[in-house]
Amino acid sequence: VDWSPPVEKYKGYIREVQFGRPKSEGGRGKVIKIGGQRTLYRFEEVQPNPPVVTFDIFDMPMPGLPKPVREYFQDVMEDPVEWAKKCVKEFNADMVTIHHISTDPKLKNTPPKESAKLMEDLLQAVDVPFVIGGSGDPKKDPLVLEACAQVAEGEKCLLASANLDLDYKKVADAAMKYDHNVLSWTIMDPNMAKDLNRRLISHGLDGNRIVMDPTTCSLGYGIEFSINTMIRLRLAGLKGDELVNMPMSSGTTNAIGAREAWMVNPEWGDRRYRLPLWEITTGLTMLLCGVDIFMMLHPLSIAVIKEFGRLLVS
Amino acid sequence: MMAKKISAMDIYKLLPKINCKKCGESSCMAFATKLQERKVTIDECPILKSPKFEKNRKKLEELLSPPVKEIWFGYEDKKVILGGEEVMYRYELTFFNPTAIGIDISDSLPEEEIKKRAKFVEDFVFERTGEKLKLDFIALRNASDDPERFVKALKIIQENTNMPVALCSLNVESIEKALDIVRSKPMIYGATEKNFSEMIKMLISKKRDKKEFALTLSSSNIKTLKGMVKASLEHGIEDLILDPHTTPENIMETLDKFVMIRRSAIERGDKLLGYPILGLPINTYFYVLKGNNPIKQFVEKLDKAAAIMEARTACAMLNRYADGIIIHGTEVWELMPILTLRQAIYTDPRKPQTVEPGLYPIGNPDENSPVIMTTNFSLTFYTVTGDFEKDGVVCWLLVMDTEGKAVDVAVAGGQYCGDNAKKLIEETKIEEKVNHRIIILPGLAAPVRGDIEEKTGWTCVVGTRDSSQVGEFLRKNWNKILEEWKAKQEL
Ligand code: B12
Ligand code: SF4
Known part of the structure; x- marks a missing residue:
């Protein structure tokens, strides 16, 4: 018998996106790249960059964080700068995501100026690239992102996010003006993802500065929708559709919101293992659908996803 | 090159074309569409059973057989069905037979333990969204390498449960003895490059005695595996399962092989690789248990770390075409995500997930x-x-x-x-x-x-x-x- 590995030819490629600026160019140091694949599978060609995990941190103690997560960060939750340092020093974080949740008008309504101040402190404190997130308030987010983008000028952060519910042009403008990338976030619909990317690009944003977030439904809460969407987008990109050939991001932390993860229930066994495993299963599934950057919370889950990701580049 | 997709028209051409509606469909064309979507079987058209249509029926069977052969083992009334898949991605159609989950039981365990574990496997249920998620089979492992112990353990399992079994031993004598007393159609694990001719010889004689079984072929080399398939078929052993080795040191290698096998079968039409795939997360479990603990910063207890890493291997395999897996850990928190992921991957995207308002x-x-x-x-x-x-x-x-x-x-x-x-x-x-x-x-x-x-x-x-x-x-x-x-x- 004969057989040879079924390697495909792909017309397209996945764009490469860079976070951070090297010291040689006046940056703070660490540079991370994602994307750049020319194939779907490792046996066809080893992918150039491993997937990256970015640690979620919050600008105020996040209400309702379950104990198995809190126990790692209890001592730093009041101080986001210490929180970021801990992620980098203790858990080797490659990137950090700061969620400026206190800017929510329903929470503390922190003004953008203050968020920018915190952003400056964070940039001083650690040398890894940042994802900058708002609170989810569509009116406030563009203002917060703009203010933070300005103080982080040149650092090639990821602004999270541009979506169809808010003034995405403002977010794109901030990225263009201050040299950042944009997270283009849509809800589980490949056409919607394409539409938003088209709008961002026609507004003037370079396609190589876009990362797509097609939404991660957690394990048990519609992960099959995400599987379909991610795979379709990745395949379309590899087939040559330049409007969806961006690297993809997953808000894997969603998994911790699933009751099977956080709920205390003796019938379901020890939550200390159950919770991270729920996040791992969600993340790993997304990884195998092509996701390049993961926003995650539990240090154990992050370690497992990173360890797995390294296999993709070896 | 893609394997050719059959159309409803291709099917229609072979149907009686008399629109008699005996199948319950409004026309032969409607029946053809349903056949193509695998929502009905050709048995439902009574006209096709007449001698006049025998040729067409044969052709249809050939045409409709999925690129990954469907293999079953277990009891008539409690079957484990593996394979039968048609597509690479679930959105293209649906995946059909959920990955069967087998739990390892070692024949070195004390009698009481074997009984307890077997019962556990049979009784385990995790209920989610109105569905009872269960484990599928017992993988009896000949850890003792002693045929007598193996047989004794099998007896305990058969006396206490009604679970399908996989007989896991590379020792031909153990398998032979177990086949003599097994009450169901077992999965045999397995034939390797080393024991191949001896194993096949023994199995041929068992087949003559009307013994039924599904055989797992095991090799880390896909080409070798393909050769083993060919040789098995030539000896009339046709219910095959493929194990391209699970290597915990680099699980990506294993996953790559799963994809290569499945893609060869579905997209390249390689019939000799069109068989279900077996994954062994259990290898990860024991690899970690021996002290290779990549998460010791967070989980020091080796058995817990082993269970977490085993679950991660299982989950990766569910995402990469494993039709069956064997695991060791039985903690609820380990089984829950595996079962939930399987449920998600195998829900039919063509059906709305609704209940009656x-x-x-x-x-x-x-x-x-x-x-x-x-x-x-x-x-x-x-x-x-x-x-x-x-x-x-x-x-x-x-x-x-x-x-x-x-x-x-x-x-x-x-x-x-x-x-x-x-x-x-x-x-x-x-x-x-x-x-x-x-x-x-x-x-x-x-x-x-x-x-x-x-x-x-x-x-x-x-x-x-x-x-x-x-x-x-x-x-x-x-x-x-x-x-x-x-x-x-x-x-
Ligand atoms: C999966 C999903 C989809 C799937 C739909 C799957 C489905 N069959 O519903 C798809 C892809 C189709 C989809 C589409 C859209 N989605 Co959507 N989607 C989600 C997602 C990820 C999960 C939803 C889910 O399954 N929840 C799990 C179920 C069990 O929760 P539940 O029904 O709410 O039930 C719980 C509670 O409500 C409560 N409960 C239920 N009944 C009762 C009764 C009483 C009396 C009480 C007290 C409690 C209670 O208990 C339950 C268990 O906790 C959420 C984000 C999230 N929540 O994580 C976004 C989300 C819901 N989607 C959103 C949006 C905007 C959309 C779209 C409008 C996008 C668009 N612009 O097209 C469309 C709308 C589609 C439509 N309706 O026509 C937004 C909604 C924002 C908002 N609130 O305005 C969300 C929150 C995402 C986000 N953060 O932006 N979506
Ligand atoms: S029973 Fe057979 S012949 Fe009659 S309508 Fe159905 S498919 Fe056609």
Whole structure:
């Protein structure tokens, strides 16, 4: 018998996106790249960059964080700068995501100026690239992102996010003006993802500065929708559709919101293992659908996803 | 090159084309479409059974056989079915036979332990969204390498359970002895490059004695594996399963092989690789247990770390075409994500995930019981009713037709709204069941409360965000809400 590995030819490629600026160019140091694949599978060609995990941190103690997560960060939750340092020093974080949740008008309504101040402190404190997130308030987010983008000028952060519910042009403008990338976030619909990317690009944003977030439904809460969407987008990109050939991001932390993860229930066994495993299963599934950057919370889950990701580049 | 996809037209050409409707479809063409979608089988057309159509029937069978052969083992009334897949990605059609999960039992364990573990496997259930998620088979491992012990353990399992078994031994004598007493059609694991000719020789003689089995072929080299398939087929051994080795040192290598095998079968039409794939997360378990613990910074206990890493291997394999897996760990927290992921991957994307809209009495509600309104998305419905059952909530549950959308999705999409609420109230005649006009809404439906009150005239109370908190909420507030409402009516 004969057989040879079924390697495909792909017309397209996945764009490469860079976070951070090297010291040689006046940056703070660490540079991370994602994307750049020319194939779907490792046996066809080893992918150039491993997937990256970015640690979620919050600008105020996040209400309702379950104990198995809190126990790692209890001592730093009041101080986001210490929180970021801990992620980098203790858990080797490659990137950090700061969620400026206190800017929510329903929470503390922190003004953008203050968020920018915190952003400056964070940039001083650690040398890894940042994802900058708002609170989810569509009116406030563009203002917060703009203010933070300005103080982080040149650092090639990821602004999270541009979506169809808010003034995405403002977010794109901030990225263009201050040299950042944009997270283009849509809800589980490949056409919607394409539409938003088209709008961002026609507004003037370079396609190589876009990362797509097609939404991660957690394990048990519609992960099959995400599987379909991610795979379709990745395949379309590899087939040559330049409007969806961006690297993809997953808000894997969603998994911790699933009751099977956080709920205390003796019938379901020890939550200390159950919770991270729920996040791992969600993340790993997304990884195998092509996701390049993961926003995650539990240090154990992050370690497992990173360890797995390294296999993709070896 | 893609393997050619068959069309409904290709199928139609081979049907009797007389539109007699005996199959229950309106025409032969309609039947052809259903056949193509694998929603019916050719047996349902009685005309095809006549001698005149024998040739066509054969051709159809050939045409319709999936690129990955369907293999079964176990008991007639309790089968484990592997393979039968047609597509690389679930969105293209659907995946058919959920990955079978086998639990390892070593024949070196004391008799009582074997019995206990076997019972555990048989009885284990994790209920999710109205489905009972279960384990599928017992993988009896000849850890002792002693044929007598192996046989004895098999007897214990057969006497105490009705579970399908995989006989796992590379020792040909052990397999031979076990085959003599096995009551079901077992999976045999397996034939390797080393024991191949000896194993096949023994199996041929068993086949002559009318023994049935499915055989796993094991080699880390896909080409070798393919050669082994060919040789097995030549000896009339046709129920095959492929094991391209699970290597815990680099699990990506294993996953790559799974993909190569499946792609060869489905996209390249390679018949010799068109068999189910077996993955062995158990190898990861023992690899970690021996001290290779990549997460020791967080989990020092080796058995816990092993279970976590085993689950991660299992989950990766579920995402990469494993048709069967064998695992060792049995902690509930390890099994839950594996079973849930399997359920997700194998839901049929062609079917909406819905339940019948309408009125569902929960517990024994009376005219003073609360009325609660949720959606007909099955995940939402089963989560809500599961919670209510657990907490002893008694109520009238109104299930709105939101086209199978979750609460927040339906609120955002406009299906959870006043008009639909009004329709639901009218159709269910809920006002004849209760002597109040109050509806409790999910916390996430707060934005549409005004709309619903306006269209229905009922008073709406926004409840908790999560249905698990509803029992508590009602115990605290329902009497007060009801009294306040009554007091208002008297004014
Ligand atoms: C899966 C999903 C989808 C799937 C739909 C799957 C489905 N069948 O519903 C798809 C891809 C189709 C989808 C589409 C859209 N989605 Co969507 N989707 C989700 C997602 C990820 C999960 C929803 C889910 O399954 N929840 C699980 C179920 C069990 O929860 P549940 O129904 O709410 O039930 C719980 C509670 O409500 C409560 N409960 C239920 N009944 C009752 C009753 C009472 C009395 C009480 C007290 C409690 C209670 O208990 C339950 C268990 O906890 C959410 C984000 C998230 N939540 O994580 C976004 C989300 C809901 N989607 C959103 C949006 C915007 C949309 C779209 C409008 C996008 C668009 N612009 O097209 C469309 C709308 C589609 C439509 N309706 O026509 C937004 C909604 C934002 C908002 N609130 O305005 C969300 C929140 C994402 C986000 N953060 O932006 N979506
Ligand atoms: S039973 Fe057979 S011949 Fe009759 S309509 Fe159906 S497919 Fe056609």
